[in-house]
Amino acid sequence: MVVLLGPPGAGKGTLAESLCAAFGFAHISTGDILREEIRQGTELGRRVSACMESGALVPDDVVTAIVAGRLGQDTVRQAGSLLDGFPRTVRQAELFDRMLASGGMALDRVLLLEADRDLLVRRLTARRVCSQCRTVFNVIFQPPGRDGVCDRCGAELRQRPDDMEATALERLAVYEEQTAPLVAFYARRGVVVRVDAGRAREVVHRDACVALGLGVLSAERDGKGS
Numbered sequence: 277m278v279v280l281l282g283p284p285g286a287g288k289g290t291l292a293e294s295l296c297a298a299f300g301f302a303h304i305s306t307g308d309i310l311r312e313e314i315r316q317g318t319e320l321g322r323r324v325s326a327c328m329e330s331g332a333l334v335p336d337d338v339v340t341a342i343v344a345g346r347l348g349q350d351t352v353r354q355a356g357s358l359l360d361g362f363p364r365t366v367r368q369a370e371l372f373d374r375m376l377a378s379g380g381m382a383l384d385r386v387l388l389l390e391a392d393r394d395l396l397v398r399r400l401t402a403r404r405v406c407s408q409c410r411t412v413f414n415v416i417f418q419p420p421g422r423d424g425v426c427d428r429c430g431a432e433l434r435q436r437p438d439d440m441e442a443t444a445l446e447r448l449a450v451y452e453e454q455t456a457p458l459v460a461f462y463a464r465r466g467v468v469v470r471v472d473a474g475r476a477r478e479v480v481h482r483d484a485c486v487a488l489g490l491g492v493l494s495a496e497r498d499g500k501g502s
């Protein structure tokens with residue numbers, strides 16, 4: 277079980293997609309799960325949408341319950357999991373510890389993606405996501421072949437509301453204040469490995485495989501990744 281840690285815009289989702297495509301891990305992205313709840317108009321989605329659009333974190337108990345549900349699935353337990361976006365506060369990390377202990381599971385590694393703040397802001401505000409297949413593009417670093425159109429499925433590309441500049445800055449501030457303390461929390465246990473996320477996705481994938489002690493398999497199998 278691996279936790280991907282890093283600021284918004286570091287490429288956690290992209291790396292998670294390529295590692296899961298290469299190694300068959302279950303990808304547990306709390307952000308993706310919450311966005312899907314909002315898209316489907318569920319009660320949970322209505323509860324968290326204002327919070328997410330402002331760049332704030334949703335309550336610890338909400339995300340912890342989501343992760344507990346996923347980790348309880350047999351298929352997820354067998355595949356091994358890649359957690360992307362959880363835990364995000366020290367409180368969540370403590371609840372996660374309890375969840376793992378009661379389920380007889382253990383956290384193997386925390387992979388920290390590091391990138392320069394200016395690059396993070398540029399990446400976040402230039403990010404576009406396919407409205408159908410969720411493939412992620414970047415109008416500066418990874419532009420689609422046709423403006424506003426997904427290369428993979430032809431659907432319309434959209435900007436996430438929380439990728440607008442003011443919200444992106446707020447999310448970075450929230451990361452520094454609430455999530456960055458997790459680096460020290462996990463470093464004390466000796467499980468943190470670091471990767472420079474400021475490079476091309478294929479290079480980050482390769483470095484992550486080395487850091488995690490996995491044989492390097494190509495990210496190409498995932499096409500564009502996300």
Ligand code: AMP
Pocket residue numbers: 284306307308310327328329331332333334335336339360361362363364368438447
């Ligand atoms: P992400 O896609 O991981 O950047 O998450 C998008 C948004 O979802 C965050 O800005 C939060 O509002 C919410 N979110 C995702 N994961 C968590 C979490 N572990 N704790 C609290 N809020 C979360």
